[in-house]
Amino acid sequence: MAEVKVKPEIPDPMDIESRIIELCHQFPHGITDQVIQNDMPHMEAQQRAMAINRLLSMGQLDLLRSNAGLLYRIKESQNASKMKGSDNQEKLVYQIIEDAGNKGIWSRDIRYKSNLPLTEINKILKNLESKKLIKAVKSVAASKKKVYMLYNLQPDRSVTGGAWYSDQDFESEFVEVLNQQCFKFLQSKAEAARESKQNPMIQRNSSFASSHEVWKYICELGISKVELSMEDIETILNTLIYDGKVEMTIIAAKEGTVGSVDGQMKLYRAVSPLIQPTGLVRTPCGLCPVFDDCHEGGEISPSNCIYMTEWLEF
Amino acid sequence: MTQAEIKLCSLLLHEHFGEIVEKIGTQLLRAGGQALRGIAGGTGLLLDQVKKALCVLIQHNLATFRPRRGGVEYEAQCGRILRILRYPRYIYTAKTLYGDTGELIVEELLLNGQLTMSAVVRKVADRLTETMEDGKTMDYADVSSTFVRLVDTHFVQRCPLVPEGPQSPEVPPPPAPTLLSSDKDMYTVPRLSLVGKGKRRRSCEEEDGEPRVKKQKQEGESSEAPPDDGIYWQVNIDRFHQHFRDQAIVSAVANRMDQVGASEGLAPLGAEVPHPAALSFAPTPQTSSEIVRTMLRMSEVTTSSGAPYTQPLSSNEIFRSLPAGYNIVKQVLDQYLALLADDPLEFVGKSGDSGGGMYTVNLHKALASLATATLESVVEERYKQPFFQDFCPFPLHVTGVPAPRRFGSRCARIFRLLLRKKHLEQKQVEDFAMIPAKEAKEMLYKMLSESFVSLQEIPKTPDHAPSRTFYLYTVNVPAAARMLLHRCYKSVANLMERRQFETKENKRLLEKSQRVEAILASMQATGAEPAQLQEIEEMITAPERQQLETLKRNVNKIDASENQVDETIFVLESFIESTVKRP
Numbered sequence: 001m002a003e004v005k006v007k008p009e010i011p012d013p014m015d016i017e018s019r020i021i022e023l024c025h026q027f028p029h030g031i032t033d034q035v036i037q038n039d040m041p042h043m044e045a046q047q048r049a050m051a052i053n054r055l056l057s058m059g060q061l062d063l064l065r066s067n068a069g070l071l072y073r074i075k076e077s078q079n080a081s082k083m084k085g086s087d088n089q090e091k092l093v094y095q096i097i098e099d100a101g102n103k104g105i106w107s108r109d110i111r112y113k114s115n116l117p118l119t120e121i122n123k124i125l126k127n128l129e130s131k132k133l134i135k136a137v138k139s140v141a142a143s144k145k146k147v148y149m150l151y152n153l154q155p156d157r158s159v160t161g162g163a164w165y166s167d168q169d170f171e172s173e174f175v176e177v178l179n180q181q182c183f184k185f186l187q188s189k190a191e192a193a194r195e196s197k198q199n200p201m202i203q204r205n206s207s208f209a210s211s212h213e214v215w216k217y218i219c220e221l222g223i224s225k226v227e228l229s230m231e232d233i234e235t236i237l238n239t240l241i242y243d244g245k246v247e248m249t250i251i252a253a254k255e256g257t258v259g260s261v262d263g264q265m266k267l268y269r270a271v272s273p274l275i276q277p278t279g280l281v282r283t284p285c286g287l288c289p290v291f292d293d294c295h296e297g298g299e300i301s302p303s304n305c306i307y308m309t310e311w312l313e314f
Numbered sequence: 315m316t317q318a319e320i321k322l323c324s325l326l327l328h329e330h331f332g333e334i335v336e337k338i339g340t341q342l343l344r345a346g347g348q349a350l351r352g353i354a355g356g357t358g359l360l361l362d363q364v365k366k367a368l369c370v371l372i373q374h375n376l377a378t379f380r381p382r383r384g385g386v387e388y389e390a391q392c393g394r395i396l397r398i399l400r401y402p403r404y405i406y407t408a409k410t411l412y413g414d415t416g417e418l419i420v421e422e423l424l425l426n427g428q429l430t431m432s433a434v435v436r437k438v439a440d441r442l443t444e445t446m447e448d449g450k451t452m453d454y455a456d457v458s459s460t461f462v463r464l465v466d467t468h469f470v471q472r473c474p475l476v477p478e479g480p481q482s483p484e485v486p487p488p489p490a491p492t493l494l495s496s497d498k499d500m501y502t503v504p505r506l507s508l509v510g511k512g513k514r515r516r517s518c519e520e521e522d523g524e525p526r527v528k529k530q531k532q533e534g535e536s537s538e539a540p541p542d543d544g545i546y547w548q549v550n551i552d553r554f555h556q557h558f559r560d561q562a563i564v565s566a567v568a569n570r571m572d573q574v575g576a577s578e579g580l581a582p583l584g585a586e587v588p589h590p591a592a593l594s595f596a597p598t599p600q601t602s603s604e605i606v607r608t609m610l611r612m613s614e615v616t617t618s619s620g621a622p623y624t625q626p627l628s629s630n631e632i633f634r635s636l637p638a639g640y641n642i643v644k645q646v647l648d649q650y651l652a653l654l655a656d657d658p659l660e661f662v663g664k665s666g667d668s669g670g671g672m673y674t675v676n677l678h679k680a681l682a683s684l685a686t687a688t689l690e691s692v693v694e695e696r697y698k699q700p701f702f703q704d705f706c707p708f709p710l711h712v713t714g715v716p717a718p719r720r721f722g723s724r725c726a727r728i729f730r731l732l733l734r735k736k737h738l739e740q741k742q743v744e745d746f747a748m749i750p751a752k753e754a755k756e757m758l759y760k761m762l763s764e765s766f767v768s769l770q771e772i773p774k775t776p777d778h779a780p781s782r783t784f785y786l787y788t789v790n791v792p793a794a795a796r797m798l799l800h801r802c803y804k805s806v807a808n809l810m811e812r813r814q815f816e817t818k819e820n821k822r823l824l825e826k827s828q829r830v831e832a833i834l835a836s837m838q839a840t841g842a843e844p845a846q847l848q849e850i851e852e853m854i855t856a857p858e859r860q861q862l863e864t865l866k867r868n869v870n871k872i873d874a875s876e877n878q879v880d881e882t883i884f885v886l887e888s889f890i891e892s893t894v895k896r897p
Contacts (some may be wrong), residue, residue: 011614017760034457040545055888060429132420134828140809163793168488169845170751170752172509172748172749172751175748179748182882187895199646200601200646200649200650200653201649201652201653204653207592238745238746239727239746239748241730241734242692242727242728242730242731242746243726243727244724244726244730249658265594271570272569273569273687274566274567274569274570274659274683274684274687275565275569275687275691276686277691277694277695278687278688278691278692278881278882278885279875279877279878279879279880279881279882280688280692280798280801280802280805280878280882281691281692281695281696281880282810282878283875283878283879284876285804285808285809285879286695286696286801286805286879287698289693291801294808296811300814301811302808302809302811302815303811303812303815305808305812308812312868312871312872
């Protein structure tokens with residue numbers, strides 16, 4: 001009997017690729033190497049690798065790493081079309097930026113994640129920007145830092161600073177104006193309550209204003225070009241508390257009452273200060289900038305103090 | 315005792331008792347307890363002078379003695395010496411509470427340190443008689459009754475006595491007696507029948523015959539020992555402090571809770587009767603503070619001065635003790651009490667429900683709030699100075715000219731923010747306070763350099779590398795209070811020095827004006843013509859008169875500001891004392 005040599009069937013490379021793509025479609029979360037091997041046990045490792053590499057270079061598969069090893073995932077078709085004409089490095093950088101979501105990512109972090117040299121990164125970023133795929137947003141925390149994010153995403157509040165920042169500048173006058181307006185509103189409410197001359201309990205309760213009321217008042221006043229949320233108003237009211245002009249209490253409110261958040265409502269009330277300016281600040285010594293250098297017989301002493309002389313002349 | 319305190323004490327001693335006492339007082343403060351020889355050696359004064367000075371100090375309760383190491387050791391009480399600054403406030407309080415008589419009694423006791431009751435009564439009667447119209451005299455009985463009232467409310471107390479013991483001839487008397495004071499006798503007035511009237515000091519020309527007769531009679535009186543010999547009285551400083559503390563709490567409550575309106579309030583008694591409903595609900599001005607004042611008055615003698623809370627008082631008791639003429643209904647009182655207890659200030663707390671609700675006043679909390687309010691006020695006013703120098707450094711109530719309130723109020727905002735949130739990072743401070751980063755940084759550093767604010771380091775790595783450490787800003791209230799207290803002492807010392815400097819500068823002028831006045835007085839007594847008087851008066855020229863006026867005004871201004879700083883000192887000291895844990 002002659003030996004029959006069984007010629008190993010060389011499966012068509014195209015078939016392997018299409019088979020792999022079919023498998024990927026079957027498992028949209030991604031397939032490991034093991035899965036492909038199980039499916040086509042007669043395939044050699046080398047052929048498998050070649051097929052996978054071809055699919056990757058064509059941009060039809062995504063390569064991911066997981067704890068189990070490498071995962072292959074089918075890539076969405078429109079992305080695949082977008083990336084045509086860009087090479088692998090650009091695709092990698094784009095992917096990293098996409099993953100960063102709307103917080104954006106700093107160029108140094110991109111470098112760490114992709115292990116590409118700085119010059120390459122810069123070239124790629126310029127390229128992507130010109131293709132209008134990504135954009136640079138200046139972060140408000142450090143003004144020299146630029147974070148990159150996808151073109152059509154809204155930057156997160158932590159990056160732009162929210163309603164109080166316009167173009168990275170803190171709008172202190174705007175905050176001051178809001179501050180004063182809120183305080184005037186609360187003060188007039190307290191005055192109205194005082195004038196009503198009722199039962200002290202009712203008087204006190206009616207001098208309170210909830211944060212929702214203040215918010216409505218400010219919106220109606222129309223001094224703000226930017227839409228302000230209730231949390232924004234609450235931060236302004238908090239600054240009034242730190243100024244010592246307003247006090248806050250929290251009461252339990254039924255769910256569904258206007259302005260209640262999680263069953264609570266914050267109420268604010270204008271108050272007057274606890275004490276008059278204290279005795280020490282009525283003397284020049286309390287405000288003197290060179291207080292520590294002053295002693296009798298020295299250059300600066302009580303006998304020749306110019307601040308005292310000025311003060312005595314008033 | 316810090317340098318500033320010792321300096322202030324020596325200034326006070328010098329001003330009130332003279333140079334020798336000042337030297338010895340300072341020596342005792344610096345070196346602690348010393349024996350007689352040590353003091354003499356340290357100051358280089360004669361033994362005789364040292365003895366006399368020590369007598370003065372002990373008489374005024376400024377120094378104590380005790381037997382030690384085979385001799386007697388003397389020690390000066392720094393805290394008590396600093397109270398000399400507060401004497402005007404004590405006298406003024408006595409005046410508001412007990413009228414002129416009370417004022418003079420307290421003044422005499424403060425000026426003399428320790429006195430017997432008969433001596434006090436006699437002196438005060440004499441002084442009061444002088445101010446009265448001709449022919450009227452002050453009766454001893456009035457003065458005694460005021461004295462007894464002062465003792466009953468504990469404003470005046472007995473000095474510690476040498477205990478009565480069996481005198482055995484073998485045992486030598488101890489080198490220094492140990493003084494004892496018994497609580498039970500501290501406020502009991504001995505039964506004296508002081509009969510007499512105040513004597514007016516007459517000038518020598520009138521009634522030549524009588525003074526001689528009177529003099530003999532007086533000498534006859536003084537030869538017998540007064541009936542209460544050995545029982546000496548002194549001013550009870552702690553009680554006055556309690557009163558000041560109560561005043562501060564009541565005014566804080568009034569500022570916060572009551573709306574002062576002259577036009578508001580109940581119709582005066584005797585006006586047409588308003589509708590009953592309106593009457594019961596109409597808020598009187600100052601009601602909350604009146605309620606707190608009543609509560610504090612009721613606790614005056616039941617609560618010790620260092621207690622954190624007053625004894626619980628039921629709302630029924632409070633209602634009964636409200637001042638007469640305060641016609642609010644019980645329900646309104648209850649409502650006010652509930653409001654006070656709910657207020658974020660937390661001055662009044664509810665401790666039970668019996669008797670209509672038991673309420674207490676949180677003394678320690680109130681003192682802490684007052685101290686933090688003082689700190690905030692200092693931060694706000696202090697940093698009102700802009701960071702360039704060519705600008706008037708003084709705020710509104712000093713100059714009367716308003717200064718732009720830009721920087722100070724922002725610093726105060728950061729300060730209060732840190733007080734509330736305890737520990738914050740630099741970035742968080744900017745976010746919460748809504749202040750631009752650059753300004754916030756500058757203000758935080760300025761406050762840090764003056765120790766209002768401190769840094770807490772929290773390292774992430776064991777090597778404490780600065781780039782990997784959290785730096786949190788925080789306010790340590792007792793430390794800041796102590797720092798501010800130290801500043802206050804130094805400020806008062808500065809003010810006193812300035813006052814003495816101004817007086818010394820114009821010494822020549824003052825002497826001249828005194829001479830002129832003396833000449834005028836003697837000439838008037840001998841009967842001179844108006845022309846001659848005019849001539850003498852013109853010895854002081856107009857510009858000199860102007861200068862004297864200015865000097866008087868300046869000295870008064872500085873004096874007044876010393877008292878104001880003393881108010882700050884009082885609040886801070888009470889707070890610091892309340893934070894010291896007693897064993």
